Amino acid sequence: MINRAILVGRLTRDPELRYTTSGAAVATFSLAVNRQFTNQAGEREADFINCVIWRKSAENFSNFTHKGSLVGIDGRIQTRNYENQQGNRVYVTEVVVENFSLLEPRSHNQNSGFQQNNAAPSFDNNQAAPQSSMANPFGSPASSSNNGGNNSANSAANSAASSANDPFASNGESIDISDDDLPF
The missing domain is CATH 2.40.50.140 (Nucleic acid-binding proteins)
Structure with missing residues (x-):
């Protein structure tokens, strides 16, 4: 149920x-x-x-x-x-x-x-306080800051960091999978 x-x-x-x-x-x-x-x-x-x-x-x-x-x-x-x-x-x-x-x-x-x-x-219900993790699970920064024009540099750095951590990001190479790699 x-x-x-x-x-x-x-x-x-x-x-x-x-x-x-x-x-x-x-x-x-x-x-x-x-x-x-x-x-x-x-x-x-x-x-x-x-x-x-x-x-x-x-x-x-x-x-x-x-x-x-x-x-x-x-x-x-x-x-x-x-x-x-x-x-x-x-x-x-x-x-x-x-x-x-x-x-x-x-x-x-x-x-x-x-x-x-x-x-x-x-x-x-099992927590008494806010979670301490500031990471946003959706890949964008948790909070944006206004540094008088440095936002484009920050967003470029954040997107590069999220691309490096993304196992599904396309780097132009094809993925070679054989039937032996599949679990079923």
Whole structure:
């Protein structure tokens, strides 16, 4: 069975951090996720998805995000129900967040001074702090600096470095593969 939800969107309000009676941190928030298509008026609609995150990740999420923050989350969909004060059965569907990533540089966040660089940290339920790796897995630099005209030199050096590390970069030579090289 597979139950996996991966979403990218903006927070509709600040995360609401609370603590259970046993002391476990829990934060709830709503994520606005744009739809891939526009309606008849040409406007892009959004889905507002309720999410919950637990323990140290909830504290980190609450400290590093605010209304309007662009985040990526990874988790599972959970449905639960309870009986309200009027005796009606209420069903709740939400995403239980297991991992999250902040997708904007720290300079876009107005109310925090924790991090001095522009890298966006990633978190999961097994981590208490931001990942220290500044490398961007997609081959571009993690942050760009404005050195008054040295950006072209920096980008040339970065592209040369990424080409040297790329095992699939074409250097003009053909690849010779025989049937004995194939694993199947």
